[in-house]
Amino acid sequence: MTTTHTSVPITYTSGEQVEVYRFSVPVTIGVPLLALFIQAFVPLRYPRFAVYLDLPLLVTIFFGMARRNPISGLFTGAVIGLAQDMLGHNPIGIYGIAKTVVGYGASSLGVKLDVENAGARFLVTLGFYLVHSAVYFTVARGMVNMTQHWSWVNGILAGLANATLGTFLYFALDKFKQRT
């Protein structure tokens, strides 16, 4: 049995096969800032926005999956999460920890999986939203002693909402990608 070079199973991906993208400095700074701005401003008119949607999380996942570099992903998540913490009045670090984990996970997953299609993006976003909520719940309740109530129904509904929005948002943000 002979195998040609092109018959290598496509499920196996390596650093040579996946595309690694980078972003310009304005996009790297501007997109997370814009996400934070929208996240802080829209709830003034639509209070449910803050309950079900987390734009900084979607941006963290996108940058993590596109760069496919765990170090870059975790630092991106940490910075965006800490910035989100600074807008609230709770101790700084709860969102930071949660988004650091998500950034690391998204970039690590981006190395191993093809996350360019809509279905994969939807599932990845749904999963990472639940991871983010679990980490946040644990830290907020365990360390900060905040009163938190875990609800699977709300968590899954919010995860679906974020995954739906994220799928469209990622395609919009794909335009800012630059090949390395």
Add this chain to the structure above:
Amino acid sequence: MESVLGRYRNLIILVGVLFLQVLGLAVQVKRGPNDAQDTRLIRIWMVGAISPFERGLVWIKNSGSDIWHNYFYLRGVRAENRQLKEQIEQMRLEEVRLSEDAAQAHRLQNLLAFKEQFIAKTVAAQVIGSSGSDLSRVIYIDKGEDAGLQRDMAVITADGIVGKILVVYPSVSQVLLINDQSSGVGVILEKSRLQGVLRGTANGEVVLERVMSDEQVQNGETVLTSGGDQIFPKGLPVGTVSKVAMGKDLFLNIKVKPSSDLSRLEEVLVLVEKQERQPAAEAATHVRAADILAQRLPSVPDKPADASAATSGAAGPTSAGNNAAKPAPRAPSAATNSVAQAKNPVQAQSAQTQPAQPKPAQTKVVQTKPDQTRPDQTTTQPITADQPKTDPSKTDQPKMNQPKIAQPKPAQPPSDQPKLPTKPATPPQTNPQPASDDDNPH
């Protein structure tokens, strides 16, 4: 060793970053709830980066809305204006009625040496942003240290309380809403006078704590601030009781619906200055409901002095005849008051302000109206009883206004208005000086 570090480099960095954040979090938790001041420098960077955009967007939105609503979309403004004017009339009548009660309450408080907190100064501010998280219910307003704002100042709207200022930046302030779970407000129930602590919950509801389960609390009861927290003055509306249930530890679980719509705040007021003083007992009610109603009646146009004198002489007999035909002429009393005031205004004034004059309700309007009417209340009365010293011969001028004040009203007040003694048997409009003959010794 190097190969191990290289192999697990990403994981080690992840653990290191997480460890640093956990450490920072632990330090903040240990320092307590005032960590917002300790992390002020870090937070101000983020607020400084976001707030200019929020402020700009709010400005654009408000400008566009103003242009549209003030210059283009004016449909129904006239009808609304008319409706508002009617509402003002109703409220003025209500105010007169309530001022009596308030004056009485102030007198009693004065006797008991009570002290009240009064709102001395407020600063209006625009809501420009939020935390963006349902776990941190704070908003940002566009006023800060530059406008004299300080930490722990109360933030309210016309509907009720909103929260308190948590962090103050140079041009922006962070306001902790009353539905945040770290918030606490001292409140009192309006009817049952039960006191408790208002707290927010994790899901954004507002509950009243520390009310014993054996107390009776009704749905719909109004909740007011008690003043016990030293932030909100006493008596500000907080909300209404929406649900009462048994809680744990012998306390009731009372849900409160806030008076202010905390999810749609646009403009708020910050109480920057409070005064604690004894309420001043007002001497007497300056304006009566009857006076307000009388202002709405058509008035007699002003006449020259000569014409007035001629009319006085001509109208005298008619007036006397009319008065003779009436069962209870009130002109002598009014005339006596006017003359007495002309001779000694101070004594006359003090005599008029004596509240305990057992007179029929119907005669009260005519007897007191000329003395209590002020020039700024009726613009068609250039000469009033307050001006007798300049020209004593015009002391009968106020009586010219008596028919105007006590004439039968062409427009009856609405049925929901309080019953007022405004329909005495009075001289008609065509008899402007019914009491002139009584004043005139000739």
